[in-house]
Amino acid sequence: MSLDEIAIIRQMLAQRPSREDTPISEMRQGYEDFGAMLPKAADITFTPFSIGTMAAEWSSTPAADQSQVMLYLHGGGYVLGSISTHRAMVGELGRAFGGRTLAIHYRMGPEVPFPAAVDDAVAAYEFLLAQGVASNRIVIAGDSAGGGLTLATLMAIRDKGLAMAGAGFCISPWADLEGRGDSMTSKAAVDPMVQHDGLAMMAAAYIGKGDLRHPYASPIHGDFARLPPLLIHVGSAETLLDDSIRVAQLAGAADVPVHLEIWPHMIHVWHFFAPMLAEGRQAITSAGAWLARTIA
Numbered sequence: 304m305s306l307d308e309i310a311i312i313r314q315m316l317a318q319r320p321s322r323e324d325t326p327i328s329e330m331r332q333g334y335e336d337f338g339a340m341l342p343k344a345a346d347i348t349f350t351p352f353s354i355g356t357m358a359a360e361w362s363s364t365p366a367a368d369q370s371q372v373m374l375y376l377h378g379g380g381y382v383l384g385s386i387s388t389h390r391a392m393v394g395e396l397g398r399a400f401g402g403r404t405l406a407i408h409y410r411m412g413p414e415v416p417f418p419a420a421v422d423d424a425v426a427a428y429e430f431l432l433a434q435g436v437a438s439n440r441i442v443i444a445g446d447s448a449g450g451g452l453t454l455a456t457l458m459a460i461r462d463k464g465l466a467m468a469g470a471g472f473c474i475s476p477w478a479d480l481e482g483r484g485d486s487m488t489s490k491a492a493v494d495p496m497v498q499h500d501g502l503a504m505m506a507a508a509y510i511g512k513g514d515l516r517h518p519y520a521s522p523i524h525g526d527f528a529r530l531p532p533l534l535i536h537v538g539s540a541e542t543l544l545d546d547s548i549r550v551a552q553l554a555g556a557a558d559v560p561v562h563l564e565i566w567p568h569m570i571h572v573w574h575f576f577a578p579m580l581a582e583g584r585q586a587i588t589s590a591g592a593w594l595a596r597t598i599a
Contacts, residue, residue, distance in 0.1 A: 308580045309568055316495040316570075327413070327508065331383050338388030342578055347394040351386075354430045357423055358408040360386045362394045371402035371440040371598060372431055374468075376424055376456070378447030378572060380477070380505030382412050389446075392575050392587070399591020400442065405431065409452070416511030421519045424456040425463065438466035442594050446572045447497075447543075448505075450476025450535075454522035454550065457530050469598035472534045472590060475543055475572045476550060478522045480506040480515045484545025493540040496571040523549050527557035532597050534562050536586055538569030562593065 319333070343349070350361040363369075375393045377384040386406045397404035409423035424443075431441055445453040450473035457471050482499050491498060510520060518525030523546070533554050537547035544565070551563040566573070569582055574590075577583030 306568065309570065312576050312580060313495050327382055334379060334383050334388050335385065338390065341391035343391050343394055347398065349390060349394065354407065354427055357426065358386060359427065360406045362397050362404045362406070364398050367397065368402045372436050373397055373400050373402060373404045373442045373444055374427055374431065375404050375406045376409065376445030376449035376452045377406065378445065378449040380502065381420060381448045381509035382505050392577065395577060395587050396444065396591060399588050401591065401595050412509035412511060417509055417513040417520055420452055421455050421459055424452055425459050428456065428460060429465070432466065439469040440598055441468045442470045442472060442598060443468050444472035446474035446574070448477050450474050451478045451522055454478060454525070455519040458518060458522065458525050461529055467529070468531050470532045470534065470594055471530065472594055473550065474536050474574055475538065475541060476535065476546055477543055478546040478550050480510065480521045484543070484549065486544040487542045490540060490542045490544055494542045494571065497542050523553060527554045527559050530554065530559045532560040534590060534593050536564050536566065536590060538566050538571065538573055540568060541571050543571065
């Protein structure tokens with residue numbers, strides 16, 4: 304357990320300005336600046352392109368199995384983040400998974416509110432099917448808001464009658480936009496990244512005139528029947544801990560194979576800090592192995 308490493312990351316995060324007092328434009332730029340500092344492995348090829356008008360990017364190592372793809376949905380509260388902020392992490396997830404990754408820059412609030420993000424994620428999945436990728440060789444994955452979007456996309460795929468993906472991977476998923484989990488208060492003192500008021504601001508920016516309890520916005524209100532096997536990673540020091548626990552309970556009750564891992568002392572999406580955190584690297588490696596086994 305690298306408690307010294309997580310302590311350093313906590314100190315770094317403590318220097319950030321309060322999100323509640325920072326304009327979205329400034330938060331976006333800060334996220335981009337930090338993502339740009341994270342090292343990308345020299346053997347990973349990143350190839351930008353577009354799906355219609357949506358920016359997208361392939362990444363692949365030389366050893367990647369081209370027949371299996373991870374569709375990655377970045378986090379950022381549905382108002383922040385991009386392909387570039389998550390490029391380093393997504394590339395390493397693809398390496399651990401042993402296949403290609405497809406990252407997309409879905410439309411975000413407040414400029415384009417719900418359900419545009421869900422529509423874009425489904426469109427990316429349909430693109431993969433049209434490219435001849437077998438549905439059972441596709442993993443849909445995402446962190447934070449992207450983890451909630453992963454669940455919403457799987458539900459939308461099922462509801463649309465499309466062939467189902469082989470697995471889903473949710474990292475610290477935000478699955479309840481109302482923030483009603485007990486851990487929102489019980490873990491507030493130990494979570495350096497996510498707090499109720501900041502989430503409420505982002506939820507309002509994302510949902511627009513929509514319903515916070517719509518299943519595609521807050522998947523805890525959705526039907527989990529006939530979803531593929533799910534892997535969920537969450538840290539013990541997260542206000543969103545209960546979102547993951549509730550998702551696992553709902554999925555399991557719907558007869559969905561689900562594997563929930565609660566990592567001691569870890570913070571929100573600790574995988575993002577893999578270049579400086581041993582547990583981040585371990586989580587990426589173990590998740591990739593689990594997903595590869597699941598779709599084999």
